[in-house]
Amino acid sequence: MARIRVLVIEDSLTVRKRLVEVIGTDSDLEVVAEGDNGRTAIELCRTLRPDVITLDMNLPVMDGVSATEHIMGHFPTPILIVSSSTNRGDLFKTYDALAAGAVDVLEKPRAEDADGAWEKKFLAAIKLVSRIRVITHIRARLGSVGRAPVARLDTPVVAPVSWPPTGEARSVIALGASTGGPGALVDVLREIPTGIDATLLVVLHIDEPFSSAFADWLGVQTGHPVAYARGGEVLLRSAVTAIGPKQDQVGVLTGSGERQFDYVVLAAPFQNVATLLPSDESAKPLNRQLANFEPSSITGIHLWFDREITPLPHAVLLDRTIQWMFHKSKFHESREQADRGSYIELVVSASKSLVQKSREEILELATRELAEFFPAVLEAKLVKATVIKEIYATYAILPGLDKYRPMAKTQWPRIFLAGDWTATGWPATMEGAVRSGYLAAEALMESRGHGKKFVIPDLPSTGFMKLCW
Numbered sequence: 001m002a003r004i005r006v007l008v009i010e011d012s013l014t015v016r017k018r019l020v021e022v023i024g025t026d027s028d029l030e031v032v033a034e035g036d037n038g039r040t041a042i043e044l045c046r047t048l049r050p051d052v053i054t055l056d057m058n059l060p061v062m063d064g065v066s067a068t069e070h071i072m073g074h075f076p077t078p079i080l081i082v083s084s085s086t087n088r089g090d091l092f093k094t095y096d097a098l099a100a101g102a103v104d105v106l107e108k109p110r111a112e113d114a115d116g117a118w119e120k121k122f123l124a125a126i127k128l129v130s131r132i133r134v135i136t137h138i139r140a141r142l143g144s145v146g147r148a149p150v151a152r153l154d155t156p157v158v159a160p161v162s163w164p165p166t167g168e169a170r171s172v173i174a175l176g177a178s179t180g181g182p183g184a185l186v187d188v189l190r191e192i193p194t195g196i197d198a199t200l201l202v203v204l205h206i207d208e209p210f211s212s213a214f215a216d217w218l219g220v221q222t223g224h225p226v227a228y229a230r231g232g233e234v235l236l237r238s239a240v241t242a243i244g245p246k247q248d249q250v251g252v253l254t255g256s257g258e259r260q261f262d263y264v265v266l267a268a269p270f271q272n273v274a275t276l277l278p279s280d281e282s283a284k285p286l287n288r289q290l291a292n293f294e295p296s297s298i299t300g301i302h303l304w305f306d307r308e309i310t311p312l313p314h315a316v317l318l319d320r321t322i323q324w325m326f327h328k329s330k331f332h333e334s335r336e337q338a339d340r341g342s343y344i345e346l347v348v349s350a351s352k353s354l355v356q357k358s359r360e361e362i363l364e365l366a367t368r369e370l371a372e373f374f375p376a377v378l379e380a381k382l383v384k385a386t387v388i389k390e391i392y393a394t395y396a397i398l399p400g401l402d403k404y405r406p407m408a409k410t411q412w413p414r415i416f417l418a419g420d421w422t423a424t425g426w427p428a429t430m431e432g433a434v435r436s437g438y439l440a441a442e443a444l445m446e447s448r449g450h451g452k453k454f455v456i457p458d459l460p461s462t463g464f465m466k467l468c469w
């Protein structure tokens with residue numbers, strides 16, 4: 001597999017040496033060049049087209065924000081900001097760069113971090129960021145017109161809100177953004193009028209030291225009063241190993257010990273739920289229902305050709321094993337121009353027939369079938385290929401299965417079920433999973449005496465569908 005090509009931009013020689021050294025320890029990565037200022041970053045990015053850039057914010061000649069704006073405006077490349085979180089000025093620059101299209105941010109290594117944790121985080125972040133699809137940000141091309149308002153560092157910090165709010169229930173708008181999301185978050189929030197009669201809850205993936213001042217910056221950028229919520233806790237890497245219903249609470253056991261909760265919504269896949277239920281008689285009815293489920297696999301076949309095999313961005317391939325074609329290089333506009341090849345992903349749902357086949361057999365079958373639709377495949381050279389079999393991708397929709405799909409409410413008054421496999425009336429899809437969450441919330445509210453409805457009713461059937469339903 002080709003190594004991920006990294007450009008390192010950092011003005012401190014000591015820190016730069018450390019970054020380069022750490023990258024050198026991973027055989028999947030290679031440093032293609034290093035530089036110490038924003039202008040060099042732009043020039044090296046233009047000529048070398050790295051897969052990912054690690055970029056400091058405080059740089060001589062041209063700072064990291066301006067370099068990010070230029071790069072994202074002219075030759076978009078995934079950028080990992082490696083910066084210090086020591087003062088609000090630095091933090092605000094980092095957020096400006098994220099809004100300009102940089103993908104993620106990581107704190108610089110500190111002398112006292114000796115356990116190798118930072119190094120692991122850095123290498124994982126580079127790999128993750130290199131996989132993010134970036135798009136052209138036109139801000140740099142627009143000049144000051146497209147620029148975000150300048151963040152004022154003396155803006156007062158909004159007092160933390162108390163949650164849950166007292167008094168009347170209010171409408172809530174929930175937004176979630178992951179790696180690469182801050183820019184989109186700013187755009188969306190700017191479109192929402194200030195003073196609307198709703199509370200906005202935002203969940204964002206961002207390295208911990210950079211999180212608290214982000215609320216202040218977001219407030220300045222969007223005009224909404226923003227407060228950093230404290231009090232809740234998200235336990236990461238804490239797989240649940242058992243759930244124990246008690247009279248007034250539910251005990252949840254994880255690797256870090258047992259915690260008590262008022263209610264639990266169990267949203268794990270069906271095969272995992274069976275292992276978490278209490279081991280006494282009370283779980284028998286649900287276990288009997290779960291015994292009727294079978295997993296269904298999905299196989300992804302990734303093919304890189306040396307030339308374009310079709311101008312289509314995607315296609316549904318009928319009456320063959322391969323089903324869906326996604327022309328992934330079409331989504332990487334800058335890279336497509338750079339190497340004129342085709343990166344294709346084929347997706348095969350319910351891929352039972354492929355599970356026992358070897359990688360070579362699957363590739364032979366996939367390329368043969370693909371050539372039937374796109375004859376250019378016969379001339380093209382397959383540069384590399386990957387096959388990913390997800391054996392437990394979803395559950396199989398077997399005849400009669402619907403009657404075994406459990407409702408959100410269980411025999412334990414404080415435990416509720418969610419997941420695409422529960423009784424949503426929908427197949428194994430993201431929509432089905434979302435609806436199961438609403439249904440679990442409805443069941444929980446009902447158990448507390450609040451008959452609230454969250455599921456949005458289906459649209460009425462029209463046209464041909466009206467004849468069927």
Ligand SMILES: Cc1cc2nc3c(=O)[nH]c(=O)nc-3n(C[C@H](O)[C@H](O)[C@H](O)COP(=O)(O)OP(=O)(O)OC[C@H]3O[C@@H](n4cnc5c(N)ncnc54)[C@H](O)[C@@H]3O)c2cc1C
Pocket residue numbers: 238239240241267268269272276298390392393394418419420421428429430431433
């Ligand atoms: C390759 C692939 C392609 C797909 N394509 C599509 C598509 O195009 N369109 C579509 O609508 N759907 C698609 N699906 C299906 C869709 O992703 C699922 O229907 C949906 O994600 C199910 O959501 P869920 O919340 O029920 O379960 P999941 O998304 O599986 O979430 C369950 C979560 O529980 C966690 N978990 C499990 N055990 C434990 C434990 N012991 N402790 C703590 N956490 C635990 C898991 O880590 C996981 O995060 C696809 C699925 C796959 C695998």
